[in-house]
Amino acid sequence: MARPRNQAERRAQLIDATARTVVELGATATKLRDVARAAGVTPASVLYYYSDIQELFAAVFERSAATYFVSREEAIAAADGPVSRLRACIRSGVPWPGEGEESTRLLFELFPVALRNEGAADRQRAFANQQTELYRQVLELGQKSGDFTLAGDPWALGRSFVALEDGYAMDLLVGSATAQDIEDRLLDHARIVTGNPAFGCGD
Known part of the structure; x- marks a missing residue:
């Protein structure tokens, strides 16, 4: 994944990755590491923008x-x-x-x-x-x-x-x-x- 220019762009990329993962795996099976993998970042990078997977799901x-x-x-x-x-x-x-x-x-x-x-x-x-x-x-x-x-x-x-x-x-x-x-x-x-x-x- 190309490095985003700002936080809003990074958040949008994480939301896109989460949406794709949820459709593929289901919400109950989707873990933070799955989102990170789909977004091409580390789990720690995801947590920089969202406190946990539930907050990301809400977004x-x-x-x-x-x-x-x-x-x-x-x-x-x-x-x-x-x-x-x-x-x-x-x-x-x-x-x-x-x-x-x-x-x-x-x-x-x-x-x-x-x-x-x-x-x-x-x-x-x-x-x-x-x-x-x-x-x-x-x-x-x-x-x-x-x-x-x-x-x-x-x-x-x-x-x-x-x-x-x-x-x-x-x-x-x-x-x-x-x-x-x-x-x-x-x-x-x-x-x-x-x-x-x-x-x-x-x-």
């Missing part, structure tokens, strides 16, 4: 969550109208093969960090709330336009979408569902909670 989770959220936000903003925006919100949360599935796998591997790291727990709560807010905004937009007849409070419905995404993503990661299965299920849920038949599966 990886924070960056991954932020990148994931921004991609969803951009997908929704590019859509026109409540129906298209809710479809975009749903589709952007599905772990499609490739980068989407890898990103989801990384976030799931790192979820347990929130149980042991207060900063990571705060970030996890904020991450869930950010995604819920995306749904809330789209649902309220459709309610105001008359496209949606909501079955409940927009925030609560948004949180249910996020919870379903998490559960269905686990189905995919263990091989009991495909990305298309997940999108179809979420679209069916959208039809039920919005009262709009445009969200029927396969439409």
Whole structure:
């Protein structure tokens, strides 16, 4: 690894190396020496920037969550109208093969960090709330336009979408569902909670 020009660059390199290692080995099997090896540095060099592996995991989770959220936000903003925006919100949360599935796998591997790291727990709560807010905004937009007849409070419905995404993503990661299965299920849920038949599966 080339010597970084500053601490921010070195931290970014360590986060990259950790993310790759976690995807390859899993968070429970990843040790500090594995990260150091992937980054081309010594374990002592890693500890100069992060106090322990848990702090490094928290930094990886924070960056991954932020990148994931921004991609969803951009997908929704590019859509026109409540129906298209809710479809975009749903589709952007599905772990499609490739980068989407890898990103989801990384976030799931790192979820347990929130149980042991207060900063990571705060970030996890904020991450869930950010995604819920995306749904809330789209649902309220459709309610105001008359496209949606909501079955409940927009925030609560948004949180249910996020919870379903998490559960269905686990189905995919263990091989009991495909990305298309997940999108179809979420679209069916959208039809039920919005009262709009445009969200029927396969439409």
